[in-house]
Amino acid sequence: MFIYFLTLYSSLKNHSMRPYLITISLCLLLIGFIIPLRAQQMYLRVNQCGYLSADQKIATAFSNAKLTGRFVVINKGTGEEVYTGKIQKAEPFRWGEYNHYYLDFSELRQEGEYILKLSEQAHSSSFIIGAEAYQGYTEDILGFMRQQRCGYNPFFDIVCHKSDGRIFYGDKPDSTYIDASGGWHDAGDQLKYLITGSFATAFMLLSYELEPEKFGDTHDALGRPFPNNLPDVLDEAKWGLDWIHNLHPEPGMLIHQVADDRDHRGWKRPDDDPSDYGWGRNSYRAAYVANGKPQGLNMYKSESTGLANIAGRSAAAMALGYRTWLNIDSAYALKCLKAAVELYDLGKRHEGYQQGNSFGAPYRYNEDTWTDDMEWAAAELYDISGEQHYLVDAIRYARLTGTHSWMDMDSASHYQKYPFINVGHYALHKVADEEVKKELAGYYRSGIENNIKRAERTPFKVGVPFIWCSNNLVTALISQIILYERMTGDMSFHNFMLAQRDWLFGNNPWGTSMFMNIPRNGEYPQDVHTSTWAMTRIEVPGGLIDGPVYYSIFRNLKGLELLQPDEFAEFQNEFVVYHDDIGDYSTNEPTMDGTAGAALLMAFFGPPVQK
Numbered sequence: 001m002f003i004y005f006l007t008l009y010s011s012l013k014n015h016s017m018r019p020y021l022i023t024i025s026l027c028l029l030l031i032g033f034i035i036p037l038r039a040q041q042m043y044l045r046v047n048q049c050g051y052l053s054a055d056q057k058i059a060t061a062f063s064n065a066k067l068t069g070r071f072v073v074i075n076k077g078t079g080e081e082v083y084t085g086k087i088q089k090a091e092p093f094r095w096g097e098y099n100h101y102y103l104d105f106s107e108l109r110q111e112g113e114y115i116l117k118l119s120e121q122a123h124s125s126s127f128i129i130g131a132e133a134y135q136g137y138t139e140d141i142l143g144f145m146r147q148q149r150c151g152y153n154p155f156f157d158i159v160c161h162k163s164d165g166r167i168f169y170g171d172k173p174d175s176t177y178i179d180a181s182g183g184w185h186d187a188g189d190q191l192k193y194l195i196t197g198s199f200a201t202a203f204m205l206l207s208y209e210l211e212p213e214k215f216g217d218t219h220d221a222l223g224r225p226f227p228n229n230l231p232d233v234l235d236e237a238k239w240g241l242d243w244i245h246n247l248h249p250e251p252g253m254l255i256h257q258v259a260d261d262r263d264h265r266g267w268k269r270p271d272d273d274p275s276d277y278g279w280g281r282n283s284y285r286a287a288y289v290a291n292g293k294p295q296g297l298n299m300y301k302s303e304s305t306g307l308a309n310i311a312g313r314s315a316a317a318m319a320l321g322y323r324t325w326l327n328i329d330s331a332y333a334l335k336c337l338k339a340a341v342e343l344y345d346l347g348k349r350h351e352g353y354q355q356g357n358s359f360g361a362p363y364r365y366n367e368d369t370w371t372d373d374m375e376w377a378a379a380e381l382y383d384i385s386g387e388q389h390y391l392v393d394a395i396r397y398a399r400l401t402g403t404h405s406w407m408d409m410d411s412a413s414h415y416q417k418y419p420f421i422n423v424g425h426y427a428l429h430k431v432a433d434e435e436v437k438k439e440l441a442g443y444y445r446s447g448i449e450n451n452i453k454r455a456e457r458t459p460f461k462v463g464v465p466f467i468w469c470s471n472n473l474v475t476a477l478i479s480q481i482i483l484y485e486r487m488t489g490d491m492s493f494h495n496f497m498l499a500q501r502d503w504l505f506g507n508n509p510w511g512t513s514m515f516m517n518i519p520r521n522g523e524y525p526q527d528v529h530t531s532t533w534a535m536t537r538i539e540v541p542g543g544l545i546d547g548p549v550y551y552s553i554f555r556n557l558k559g560l561e562l563l564q565p566d567e568f569a570e571f572q573n574e575f576v577v578y579h580d581d582i583g584d585y586s587t588n589e590p591t592m593d594g595t596a597g598a599a600l601l602m603a604f605f606g607p608p609v610q611k
């Protein structure tokens with residue numbers, strides 16, 4: 001470049017340009033000096049929320065240069081140096097062009113707010129050590145869920161999609177009206193899926209069962225800011241249960257999806273939806289009845305073989321609903337029990353999986369597992385009824401499921417192995433004999449060990465495949481280790497689990513949390529791919545975004561374009577990318593089910609809520 005410049009200089013006939021060129025040349029010389037300086041820049045990555053006192057605490061530094069020497073931890077309030085440790089090389093790992101180093105301050109257990117410092121330039125934002133590190137985040141998760149509600153939406157204070165919907169593929173004529181209102185908008189878009197809604201409902205109920213003291217009560221059943229003497233996680237789960245009751249109006253009927261990708265009409269308020277399903281804008285939407293067969297009203301058909309995935313998972317949600325409401329509202333509990341039994345029978349009659357439907361685009365939820373869901377339902381039904389045949393079924397489905405999951409695979413198609421955790425193994429473990437318990441724990445252990453093997457290749461100790469929604473995989477892995485520890489008391493994967501957690505909260509190449517506004521003073525997803533953000537510019541804490549993807553996936557998705565200069569450009573590479581950019585629906589779109597799937601880990605690390 002410089003040679004080109006000299007040639008240009010000598011060839012210039014207009015001598016009056018020369019002083020300018022000299023100035024420009026000097027600038028270029030300066031840039032020449034700055035580039036090597038930049039190249040020596042170092043970056044520091046911590047879990048921005050923080051660590052419980054007894055946790056392993058390992059931050060990461062990376063640099064083009066070689067780092068040696070020590071790091072310090074400073075008390076934020078007093079400025080006092082409270083810990084110093086040696087910078088350790090994280091050989092032989094590389095992520096992009098950088099050398100990576102570990103900063104281990106596990107020995108620092110004193111509760112407080114701290115800053116990690118490598119140099120004057122490289123220091124972290126403040127983080128907490130102690131029980132308060134994850135305070136308030138179960139409420140953030142639920143706040144985000146309320147913002148996703150369809151029907152009465154308390155965030156917008158409007159009623160949306162009142163006309164859901166008109167059925168297809170049912171045993172009544174197409175376009176017959178049915179009340180399929182309620183539920184949640186799936187992500188940045190406003191479709192509703194039972195595939196994800198059933199998981200979100202069941203998983204919130206499970207999270208409450210495991211960590212009841214970690215959930216507060218600040219909102220009522222409609223999601224308005226008035227306490228109603230019921231933990232908000234149960235208000236939210238009941239919103240899901242009520243919707244599933246709507247989708248299941250008769251013993252043999254189950255609607256699995258409301259609306260389709262005709263929804264994708266740009267940014268829009270949910271109560272003013274220009275999408276047209278054949279009855280005009282902002283009107284009736286298609287409601288697809290599960291029939292166990294491939295579906296799709298236009299050119300793209302799903303590959304469905306049955307409907308036991310959604311029926312099983314909905315039955316599990318209903319069984320959990322029964323157990324939870326038995327002491328709150330016994331009439332509602334019995335309604336849930338009846339639905340659980342009916343849905344389980346429906347699944348048994350139609351083994352196989354019902355996938356999501358698409359209309360104009362080739363993307364859909366490709367779930368192709370169903371034994372996991374039937375196992376979950378059978379185990380919960382055995383737990384509440386004591387009927388032996390459910391136990392026999394649950395064990396059979398458990399063995400059919402085995403270790404089968406994304407954890408066995410280096411890649412998978414979108415939502416192929418769903419849910420991303422086989423909760424049935426945990427549910428059955430509670431009620432099985434010792435021999436079966438051992439098998440079930442072995443299935444979980446195998447999945448965790450596969451992740452550890454892949455993680456060994458990366459400096460951040462994260463081994464999930466970076467397929468679409470990689471964050472959901474990370475939260476599922478954390479949940480699986482939490483459940484495994486409860487089942488076995490074996491804590492040997494605990495530090496690995498903490499590494500997954502730390503990744504989600506900032507110990508990653510981009511130094512960002514994967515949850516909107518968590519923590520408030522940190523780097524977090526702000527320019528998210530949602531209508532709410534696009535139209536109101538209001539940030540909604542708690543949403544879990546899709547997360548980093550393989551560069552090859554990002555490059556090949558349709559209609560995807562960054563709308564801002566990439567603030568993380570120097571941390572991207574040909575392997576994996578993440579963008580805090582509203583245009584990137586592959587990495588920066590918060591999802592409803594991903595957020596619900598983080599309920600257990602937020603409760604696990606969070607302090608009890610003062611009642």
Ligand SMILES: [Ca+2]
Binds near residue numbers: 216218219229
């Ligand atoms: Ca409440």
Ligand SMILES: [Ca+2]
Binds near residue numbers: 417
């Ligand atoms: Ca499944």
Ligand SMILES: [Ca+2]
Binds near residue numbers: 523524525526580
């Ligand atoms: Ca950001």
Ligand SMILES: [Zn+2]
Binds near residue numbers: 149150151190270
């Ligand atoms: Zn809606």
